Amino acid sequence: MSNIIFGPVHSRRFGKSLGVDLSPSGKQCNFDCLYCELAPAKTVDGYAAVVSVKEVTTALKSALKEHGDIDFITLTANGEPTLYPYLSELIDEINKFKGETKTLILSNAANIDDVEVQSALLKLDEVKLSLDCATQKCLQKLDRSHSGIDVENIKQGMLDFSAKYNGPLVIEILIVKTLNDTKEEIDKLNEYLLKLKPTRIDISTIDRPPAYAVQALDYEALLEVSHRFDSTLPVYITSRKKAEIMASSYTDGDILETLDKRPLTQEDIEVLLDEESQKRFQMLLENDKIKSVLTNGVKFYKKV
Numbered sequence: 658m659s660n661i662i663f664g665p666v667h668s669r670r671f672g673k674s675l676g677v678d679l680s681p682s683g684k685q686c687n688f689d690c691l692y693c694e695l696a697p698a699k700t701v702d703g704y705a706a707v708v709s710v711k712e713v714t715t716a717l718k719s720a721l722k723e724h725g726d727i728d729f730i731t732l733t734a735n736g737e738p739t740l741y742p743y744l745s746e747l748i749d750e751i752n753k754f755k756g757e758t759k760t761l762i763l764s765n766a767a768n769i770d771d772v773e774v775q776s777a778l779l780k781l782d783e784v785k786l787s788l789d790c791a792t793q794k795c796l797q798k799l800d801r802s803h804s805g806i807d808v809e810n811i812k813q814g815m816l817d818f819s820a821k822y823n824g825p826l827v828i829e830i831l832i833v834k835t836l837n838d839t840k841e842e843i844d845k846l847n848e849y850l851l852k853l854k855p856t857r858i859d860i861s862t863i864d865r866p867p868a869y870a871v872q873a874l875d876y877e878a879l880l881e882v883s884h885r886f887d888s889t890l891p892v893y894i895t896s897r898k899k900a901e902i903m904a905s906s907y908t909d910g911d912i913l914e915t916l917d918k919r920p921l922t923q924e925d926i927e928v929l930l931d932e933e934s935q936k937r938f939q940m941l942l943e944n945d946k947i948k949s950v951l952t953n954g955v956k957f958y959k960k961v
C-alpha cells in the first residue's frame with residue numbers, strides 16, 4: 658500500500674524525514690481532539706483496519722532506497738500509532754534494516770501507562786509524546802479522550818517510561834484559546850513537567866484548520882504562556898504563528914530580562930528582535946552576558 662509512506666519532509670530539527678502512517682485507510686484514534694486536522698471521528702480503543710508488518714516494511718524499504726539519505730523514520734498515523742497492534746514487532750523489523758537512520762514516534766500518550774507500549778517505545782531513538790492537559794476535565798473537553806482514559810495514568814506512565822528510557826523524550830503541548838491556556842492548567846502542567854524533566858517541551862497552537870470551531874493563540878499570547886512555565890524547563894515555541902509577528906526594538910536590558918524569563922532559540926531571536934536589537938544581542942553574547950546551551954539538537958540562549 659503506497660500511502661503508508663509520506664515525505665520526505667525537511668525540517669531544521671529532524672533533517673530529512675520519512676513518515677510512516679500506521680493507519681493509512683482513515684482516522685483511528687483514542688482521542689478526537691478539538692484541534693485535530695483530520696475530520697471528527699468516533700474514538701476507538703483499537704484498530705479495525707490493520708496493515709501488516711510486511712506491508713509497512715516493504716513500503717519503507719523501497720522509500721529508503723529511493724530517497725537515500727534519510728535522517729529520521731517517523732512513526733505516526735491518521736490517528737494514534739500506539740494503537741497499531743504489531744508496533745513492537747514492527748519496530749524490531751525496522752531496527753534490523755534502518756542502519757544509521759534514527760527512529761521517532763509521535764504519540765498522544767494515551768497508552769503510555771501500558772507496559773507493552775513502553776517496551777516497544779524503548780526500542781526507538783526518540784519519542785515525542787503529547788500532553789495538552791494536566792487535568793481530566795481538560796483532557797475530556799479538549800482531547801475528547803476515549804472512555805476509561807485517565808490523565809493521572811498518562812502522567813504516571815510518562816514518569817515510568819522516562820525512568821527507563823535513555824533517548825530524548827520530547828513533550829508537545831498544543832495550546833487552544835480558553836481551553837488549556839488557563840492559570841489552573843498551566844500551573845498544573847508546569848508542576849508535573851518539573852517532575853518529569855523531559856528533554857524538551859514544544860509548545861504550539863493551531864496552525865491548520867481544526868476539526869471543530871476552536872481558536873489559536875497569537876504569537877504574543879503563546880510567548881506569554883511559555884513565560885508561565887518555570888525558567889529551568891526547556892520550552893520551545895514551534896508554532897508557525899511566529900511568522901506573523903513583527904520584530905521589535907529591544908534594549909540590552911529588555912534582551913536580558915526576556916532571556917531571564919525564558920531561554921530563546923536563534924529562530925526566536927530572529928523573529929522577536931529587529932536588526933539593531935540583534936546586533937545588541939550579539940554584543941551581549943560576545944561579552945559573556947548571554948550563553949548558549951544545546952538541548953536535543955536545539956540551541957537555546959540564556960542569561961548568564
Ligand code: SF4
Pocket residue numbers: 686687688689690692693694695735736737765
Ligand atoms: S491525537 Fe492526533 S489524530 Fe488523534 S484526534 Fe488528536 S490530533 Fe487527531
